[in-house]
Amino acid sequence: MSEPVSRRTPSTHIVPSYRTPLARILSLCSLLSVFALAPVPAHAELGESSAPVYSIESARAAHSLLIDIALAGKRLVAVGERGHILYSDDDGQTWVQARVPTRQLLTAVHFVDDKQGWAVGHDAQILVSKDGGATWAQQYIDVEREEGAPFLDVLFTDAQNGFVVGSYGALFVTRDGGETWEDASDLVDNPDGYHLNSIAQIKDSGLFIVGEMGVMFRSADNGETWETLEGPYEGSLFGVLGTREPGVVLAFGLRGNLYRSADFGSSWEKVELKAASGNDLEYGLAGGNLLPDGSIVLVGHGGSVLKSSDDGRSFVVINRPDRLSLSSVAATANGNLILVGQAGAQLASPTGAKLGQQ
Structure with a gap:
């Protein structure tokens, strides 16, 4: 471990060109490489005259x-490809597509x-909703970042203090509810x-970041300073x-x-x-959540639900028979799970199995 890091001159180290900016997303499934390699549509910087391009409504979204x-009160809100944001007010039985000012992958x-x-998502953009996810506005966008490099995760500790992390070491902070965002990557x-x-x-402790090559950082002062940790694993960690x-x-990632x-x-x-077969779990773990009842569910490749x-x-580990990759999970009011990933949103039992099955 080292002393907390204070502001310093940003590194001029050049990131090798073979590294993809998708990080956690590309861990989900090779299907996503299509999005990583496709040309990035040009969008105007926030505040310029060009109007945003809205996501296309689709019955298949x-x-x-x-x-x-994520949960917005009792409402479920999911994000994904082509700027799709969907919400459900009936525990995932039906979904409504929101109006979203982007067609980029949201992460x-x-x-x-x-x-x-x-x-958050590609084009280093941040979207905000003030009506429970029904409508969205652009709050920040930077198409000049490397290769349209995406933001990968977002956390607010309260309505004013928020943090975004992403590819190539991105760390952005707001102290005014997103009215302004500061690049704090040098912290x-x-x-x-x-x-x-x-x-x-982390309860009663502070903030925690994980990333590529097992890097770990923690902050005990709400992100004012960050301490570098020597982690237990040198492979990529996709969730914390x-x-x-x-x-x-809990930190998790490649190969289970x-x-x-x-x-x-x-x-x-x-x-x-251990998978149900008794063998060690070797599927990558992509995401998870602490559920309202205090239980923890993690999901990943091969239809893994833990x-x-x-x-x-x-x-307890199960692998769903369809073996479709999963990226995140939430709980419904009655204790069932909503699994999201390669096949969109799927309603599952409390164990992650198909409803009606163990």
Whole structure:
């Protein structure tokens, strides 16, 4: 571990050209490489005269690629390809497509209450909603970032203080609800520009970031300073979660690697995962959530769904028969799960199985 990092001159290190900016997204499935390699449509910088291009309404949107899902009060809100944002007020039985000012891939969504939320994605853009996800506006966009490099995750600790992380070491901060955003990438010691894939708030402890090549950073002062940690794994970590216990952190990523810390990242233990076959889980883990009942659900490649009821000490693992890749999960009011990923939004049992099955 090192001392907290203060502001410094940004690194001039050139990131190798073979590295893709998709990080966590490309871990989902090779299908997404189509989006990574396709030409990035040109959009105007926020504040210029050109009007935004809105996502196209599609009857198939709920069955297309979705990357993340969150709760806005009792409402479910999911984001994904082509600027699609969908919401459901009936526990995922039906979905309504929102009006969204982009056709770019959206990678993450977060709400602080039943009305106010943010979504991020390609073109280094940040969208805001003040009506529970029904309509959206552009709050920040920077098409000049490398290769239209995307933001990958967003977190607000309250309605004013927010954080966005992304490819090539991006870290942006707002202290006024997104009215202004500051590039704070120089606050983390990341001279190689490794992708920052996920950010989470850890109970009674602070903020935690994980990323490419196992990089880890933590902040005990709401993002004013960041400390670099020596993590337990040198492969990419695609997600990080807190639990209902103070100081507990779960970090996960490639090849089913999952680690648990009970002291805010100072030390780690590997969580052993066994598939139903009895073999070690080798599918990459892409996302997850702490559910309202305190349980934790992680999802990933091969239709993997992992559930823990003991704050991440152990998990029950299933692989759905369709083997379709999953990227995030949320719970409905009656305890069922909504799984999002390669096949859009899927309603599942509390274990992640198809409804009516164990």
